[in-house]
Amino acid sequence: MSHVAMEKSPGLSHDQKLHLSDIAQRLVATGKGILASDESNATMGKRLRSINVENHEENRRTFRQILFTTNDINQWIGGILFFHETFYQQTDDGNPFVQFVKDRGILVGIKLDKGTVPIPGMEGETTTQGLDGLGERCAQYKRDGADFAKWRCVFRISDHHPSAMAICENACVLGSFAAICQENGLVPIIEPEILTDGKHDLARCQYVTETVLAGVYKVLNDRHVYLEGTLLKPNMVTAGVCHNHLYSPEDIAMATCTALRRTVPIAVPGIVFLSGGQSEDEASVNLNAINSCPCPKVWKLSFSFGRALQTSALFAWSGRQESYYDGQDAFARRAQINSLACQGLYNTNPESGPAHYHHYYMY
Numbered sequence: 001m002s003h004v005a006m007e008k009s010p011g012l013s014h015d016q017k018l019h020l021s022d023i024a025q026r027l028v029a030t031g032k033g034i035l036a037s038d039e040s041n042a043t044m045g046k047r048l049r050s051i052n053v054e055n056h057e058e059n060r061r062t063f064r065q066i067l068f069t070t071n072d073i074n075q076w077i078g079g080i081l082f083f084h085e086t087f088y089q090q091t092d093d094g095n096p097f098v099q100f101v102k103d104r105g106i107l108v109g110i111k112l113d114k115g116t117v118p119i120p121g122m123e124g125e126t127t128t129q130g131l132d133g134l135g136e137r138c139a140q141y142k143r144d145g146a147d148f149a150k151w152r153c154v155f156r157i158s159d160h161h162p163s164a165m166a167i168c169e170n171a172c173v174l175g176s177f178a179a180i181c182q183e184n185g186l187v188p189i190i191e192p193e194i195l196t197d198g199k200h201d202l203a204r205c206q207y208v209t210e211t212v213l214a215g216v217y218k219v220l221n222d223r224h225v226y227l228e229g230t231l232l233k234p235n236m237v238t239a240g241v242c243h244n245h246l247y248s249p250e251d252i253a254m255a256t257c258t259a260l261r262r263t264v265p266i267a268v269p270g271i272v273f274l275s276g277g278q279s280e281d282e283a284s285v286n287l288n289a290i291n292s293c294p295c296p297k298v299w300k301l302s303f304s305f306g307r308a309l310q311t312s313a314l315f316a317w318s319g320r321q322e323s324y325y326d327g328q329d330a331f332a333r334r335a336q337i338n339s340l341a342c343q344g345l346y347n348t349n350p351e352s353g354p355a356h357y358h359h360y361y362m363y
């Protein structure tokens with residue numbers, strides 16, 4: 001039998017690969033993570049409703065401006081994820097947001113998926129739409145200043161979910177997204193989010209996370225995706241919100257690291273967690289515990305938080321012009337804390353003794 005050696009990612013030149021891996025590494029440079037301010041207008045509506053502010057374009061722009069123009073955020077934030085509307089908005093003095101952010105050394109990203117839709121016949125399981133015309137959209141955003149992009153697929157846990165079919169369907173969609181992005185010079189951020197809805201325990205979430213990630217990396221390999229030029233945006237491994245036992249940050253960290261170690265190739269430069277409805281401090285404490293976890297880890301373990309970076313800023317501002325800078329102070333604080341947490345340096349209680357990590361290898 002003869003063997004033909006095939007190059008991985010044959011569609012990408014040496015220079016294209018270098019460009020992609022350089023972007024990916026800059027996004028997760030030590031002490032840096034990503035601000036996910038890519039909420040759709042509908043999701044932004046929910047956020048603004050929580051502070052009794054009307055959901056219109058100017059209010060969405062003002063809140064994003066508060067975040068992007070906060071002093072010194074380039075020390076803690078390597079990239080900002082935009083939604084289409086924000087991508088073409090400007091600061092009060094007419095500077096395009098994209099240019100403003102890039103001038104501060106922060107990379108610009110774009111949410112490319114067009115949201116979830118049910119998979120017919122699959123009891124409410126979903127896939128994510130937006131692949132039609134994706135190549136042209138990628139090329140346009142790249143010309144307009146983007147260097148990375150994000151695509152979110154969603155899974156829920158029950159006794160018999162996610163199904164093998166939903167895992168396969170979503171892994172294929174993520175593989176197509178990643179390959180198309182890379183052809184167009186964008187680093188794909190691959191986000192297979194497992195929701196926290198449900199009453200499952202930590203071990204069940206770990207098992208499902210491992211199964212989903214194994215499916216995703218099988219397809220990325222089949223599609224010849226250049227892993228050095230990608231980032232993964234997963235959920236942390238946590239119990240369902242209706243589970244009756246409270247796990248410690250060390251338990252969550254060990255379960256998360258174990259799941260990642262079993263499934264994510266070491267060629268991937270960084271893993272940037274979503275916050276998934278955790279409180280701001282929970283997300284930071286868990287991220288810190290993940291980075292302090294005493295098991296071998298090869299990737300940068302950082303953040304791509306939405307709510308866990310923005311909630312206190314949103315409430316501090318609350319739509320009041322006079323609270324503009326309170327919003328910025330609150331955002332700067334969260335960004336700084338998460339910068340420490342992604343280095344394992346966020347110490348909430350200096351009096352406490354050494355953290356106690358159990359082993360989850362048996363699950």
Ligand SMILES: O=P(O)(O)OC[C@@]1(O)O[C@H](CO)[C@@H](O)[C@@H]1O
Nearest residue numbers: 036038039274275276305306307
């Ligand atoms: O879970 P979080 O950290 O708030 O947000 C994570 C995230 O992927 O989910 C949101 C909804 O799609 C996006 O805006 C954001 O990028």
